[in-house]
Amino acid sequence: MQHFLDIFDIYLLEAVINGILLGGVLALLALGLNLIFGVIDVTWICYAELVMIGMYGMYYMVQVFGMPYWAAAPFAILLVAALGAALHYFVIAPLLTAPPINQLLATGGVLFILQSFATVAFGIDFRNLGIRLPVLALGEMHFSYSRLLSFVAALVGMIVVYLFMTRTFTGTAIRAIAQDRQIMPLMGVDTRRIYLITSALGGALAGLAACLLVLQYDVHPFVGLSFGPITFLICVLGGLGNFIGGFIAAFVFAEIISLGGLFSDLEWGYVLAFAFFIVMMFIRPAGLMARRS
Amino acid sequence: MNSRNIAWATGLVALIALPFVYREPYHLHLLVLILIWSFAYTSWSIMGRFGLVSLGHGGFMGVGAYVTALLWNHLGVSPWIGIPVSMVAAGALALIVAYPCFRFRITGHYFVLVTLALSGIVLQVITATRDWTGGSLGYTPNRAPSGKGFWALQFDDKTTWYLIALGIWVVGLIIWRAIDRSMARYAMEAISEDEDAAAAAGVNVTAEKLKITLISALMTALAGAIYCQYQMFISPDTVSGIAVSLQMVFAVIVGGLYVSLGPTVGAIITILLAETLRIGFGTKAVGWDNLVYGVLLVLFIIFLPKGILGSIAERLKFKKA
Numbered sequence: 001m002q003h004f005l006d007i008f009d010i011y012l013l014e015a016v017i018n019g020i021l022l023g024g025v026l027a028l029l030a031l032g033l034n035l036i037f038g039v040i041d042v043t044w045i046c047y048a049e050l051v052m053i054g055m056y057g058m059y060y061m062v063q064v065f066g067m068p069y070w071a072a073a074p075f076a077i078l079l080v081a082a083l084g085a086a087l088h089y090f091v092i093a094p095l096l097t098a099p100p101i102n103q104l105l106a107t108g109g110v111l112f113i114l115q116s117f118a119t120v121a122f123g124i125d126f127r128n129l130g131i132r133l134p135v136l137a138l139g140e141m142h143f144s145y146s147r148l149l150s151f152v153a154a155l156v157g158m159i160v161v162y163l164f165m166t167r168t169f170t171g172t173a174i175r176a177i178a179q180d181r182q183i184m185p186l187m188g189v190d191t192r193r194i195y196l197i198t199s200a201l202g203g204a205l206a207g208l209a210a211c212l213l214v215l216q217y218d219v220h221p222f223v224g225l226s227f228g229p230i231t232f233l234i235c236v237l238g239g240l241g242n243f244i245g246g247f248i249a250a251f252v253f254a255e256i257i258s259l260g261g262l263f264s265d266l267e268w269g270y271v272l273a274f275a276f277f278i279v280m281m282f283i284r285p286a287g288l289m290a291r292r293s
Numbered sequence: 294m295n296s297r298n299i300a301w302a303t304g305l306v307a308l309i310a311l312p313f314v315y316r317e318p319y320h321l322h323l324l325v326l327i328l329i330w331s332f333a334y335t336s337w338s339i340m341g342r343f344g345l346v347s348l349g350h351g352g353f354m355g356v357g358a359y360v361t362a363l364l365w366n367h368l369g370v371s372p373w374i375g376i377p378v379s380m381v382a383a384g385a386l387a388l389i390v391a392y393p394c395f396r397f398r399i400t401g402h403y404f405v406l407v408t409l410a411l412s413g414i415v416l417q418v419i420t421a422t423r424d425w426t427g428g429s430l431g432y433t434p435n436r437a438p439s440g441k442g443f444w445a446l447q448f449d450d451k452t453t454w455y456l457i458a459l460g461i462w463v464v465g466l467i468i469w470r471a472i473d474r475s476m477a478r479y480a481m482e483a484i485s486e487d488e489d490a491a492a493a494a495g496v497n498v499t500a501e502k503l504k505i506t507l508i509s510a511l512m513t514a515l516a517g518a519i520y521c522q523y524q525m526f527i528s529p530d531t532v533s534g535i536a537v538s539l540q541m542v543f544a545v546i547v548g549g550l551y552v553s554l555g556p557t558v559g560a561i562i563t564i565l566l567a568e569t570l571r572i573g574f575g576t577k578a579v580g581w582d583n584l585v586y587g588v589l590l591v592l593f594i595i596f597l598p599k600g601i602l603g604s605i606a607e608r609l610k611f612k613k614a
């Protein structure tokens with residue numbers, strides 16, 4: 001019995017640490033979505049599909065054109081950033097004065113477009129980079145380097161965004177607009193430009209997430225559906241537009257998924273996460289970090 | 294009887310008579326599909342027209358289809374009992390998710406995202422329980438022994454299905470109209486304008502919203518179950534998940550959200566579009582129909598947010614005035 005418990009604890013610890021590593025990438029995804037919501041007051045339903053396009057970009061650059069991973073990554077990030085800016089320019093900007101639901105549904109249309117574009121252009125086969133990073137063995141626990149790398153890169157990405165938001169004029173303007181949409185144009189800030197920059201930044205975060213996810217998962221046209229819903233749950237649980245709430249919620253969810261997956265299938269981890277989410281909505285409906293009124 | 298009622302009655306009689314005069318099986322098949330999906334889209338629009346945009350209806354539809362089929366295959370429960378059970382299950386799911394949403398004022402973006410997650414989760418559950426549901430490979434209700442077709446709600450001839458589909462479609466329209474003319478409509482419109490003001494005027498915001506959501510979820514589950522019984526094959530992609538939810542939204546927006554026949558027009562357009570592409574391109578069409586859907590959805594929301602039928606109706610009103 002004692003022996004059984006020892007092994008169990010090791011697995012438990014491994015699952016906990018893997019959950020933290022997963023949380024890094026989820027937090028990155030949530031940050032991008034929160035940024036868009038907080039500043040432009042729009043939800044990109046197609047956010048996970050932008051990530052999917054980025055993953056295909058990485059696949060083609062690395063596998064087809066033979067670029068090294070580290071050289072391809074900046075291009076993938078730029079690609080998705082451009083896509084984010086285009087999404088704002090062509091779809092969101094004409095709808096800025098429309099009811100919020102219309103903006104959201106329009107991005108739902110973009111979700112259709114991106115998914116079926118990928119189906120038509122790339123086929124429905126599962127593809128991967130063919131990069132196998134070694135596995136780090138710590139005692140009896142095993143962690144893949146790809147997860148460690150993702151975690152570190154996600155943290156670095158978030159710190160860079162934090163510095164950009166706090167140390168530059170543009171970043172300050174973005175935060176100011178998130179606080180008061182009406183008054184900022186009077187203060188000489190070009191809102192259209194700020195919105196475009198924010199969209200590109202949100203896209204860039206999706207691109208970074210794509211570079212990291214492609215190390216761990218195969219890419220196919222519907223890959224967005226496997227982490228899109230969980231990203232939305234994280235953002236709602238953290239409070240839409242609340243960066244810190246989203247960050248914490250990402251780790252909470254990642255732990256639930258990872259620990260749920262330890263005892264059963266990974267899908268059940270997701271189901272458990274959703275059940276937890278429903279319960280949390282009863283307890284803290286406005287998000288984890290909401291101040292009680 | 295005024296001329297409007299006569300027009301409705303004549304149309305209905307013509308629709309009932311149709312399969313007895315015209316028997317081309319492929320076209321009847323298309324009509325059945327159009328009627329079933331029209332009913333599903335109508336049930337979505339009952340909520341959607343009051344600003345309660347749900348992307349969880351794929352989930353309700355999946356519950357309706359899978360619960361009915363699972364009860365039949367594993368327990369031998371007739372769909373006549375299975376369908377009400379599946380509707381109750383979908384209704385319970387709707388209440389569990391919707392109650393906290395409405396009670397704690399989760400509206401707009403939040404509501405959409407929560408319901409979106411709901412349909413994603415139903416998809417995950419169906420995939421995770423692949424030992425029973427066949428996972429993403431799909432699921433087929435067992436064929437009933439001959440002579441037991443009625444008990445199993447399985448019919449070979451298209452005319453019967455056409456009449457069943459026509460029946461639920463008409464029921465859907467009647468429910469739509471009943472809500473359109475009830476106090477609930479005014480309450481819901483007040484709520485969608487301003488919840489606080491509506492509450493101050495004596496509207497029980499949570500109860501009204503729950504009522505509408507429940508009706509909509511029950512109807513959607515019925516649509517899923519009927520679809521399953523007609524097609525005799527369901528897979529998570531065709532009756533559940535986010536894609537189905539978005540397809541509902543798309544069809545309703547294209548047809549017209551605020552007119553009773555809008556969802557029907559949407560169903561006609563989407564199904565004819567998908568079929569045309571499928572016949573025109575064959576297997577190469579995989580993905581193309583959704584690509585066209587997506588582009589049309591974006592264009593419609595930007596340029597014609599009231600939908601085809603809604604815009605026509607508005608034009609006609611202008612001329613009258």
